[in-house]
Amino acid sequence: MLDLDDFIADCQAALEEQQPLLAVKEVLERAVADPDGVAAALPPTHSGIVPIHVAPDLTILKVVWAPGLSFGPHDHRMWAAIGIYGGGEDNEFFRRDGCSLTASGGRELRTGDVCLLGDDVIHAVTNPTAQFTGAIHVYGGDLLGTPRSEWRGEPFAEEPYDVARTLAYFEEANAALDTA
Numbered sequence: 001m002l003d004l005d006d007f008i009a010d011c012q013a014a015l016e017e018q019q020p021l022l023a024v025k026e027v028l029e030r031a032v033a034d035p036d037g038v039a040a041a042l043p044p045t046h047s048g049i050v051p052i053h054v055a056p057d058l059t060i061l062k063v064v065w066a067p068g069l070s071f072g073p074h075d076h077r078m079w080a081a082i083g084i085y086g087g088g089e090d091n092e093f094f095r096r097d098g099c100s101l102t103a104s105g106g107r108e109l110r111t112g113d114v115c116l117l118g119d120d121v122i123h124a125v126t127n128p129t130a131q132f133t134g135a136i137h138v139y140g141g142d143l144l145g146t147p148r149s150e151w152r153g154e155p156f157a158e159e160p161y162d163v164a165r166t167l168a169y170f171e172e173a174n175a176a177l178d179t180a
Ligand SMILES: [Fe+2]
Pocket: 074, 075, 076, 123
């Protein structure tokens, strides 16, 4: 079973390396190489975003997505590393195009994969699998305390990222599953 205290300490140590993002990637790869061990520590049974560690220089989140759940385009304003320990995440990437966005490729992540995202990445994410997606997201800063953007509407328009709306979306997804 993944020891969360060790995992956090390994991520903190990675920040001291010359290339923190690559060092965090190695820490994540070691963890998700044993997906059952991560799932034992962080059960992927309900959609939600659970902070595991929050500091000015490092945020670690458990992110669980129900089958079919998707999120529109958003940015982070800091590097990110995502490790998948259940299900999958299909990433769609975008670049700014005036006030809107232009699609710019994608990447399908499945259990055991680790993906690195640069500071300026804008992505949308879907769980295309029939299982809950379990992921550890590591960010090189205070993600929850950093103002950032999401893009909504048709065509996409930039808005301040609304954390409360995201959390409400997860709660609706859980309620729908509980009712089903
Ligand atoms: Fe994201």
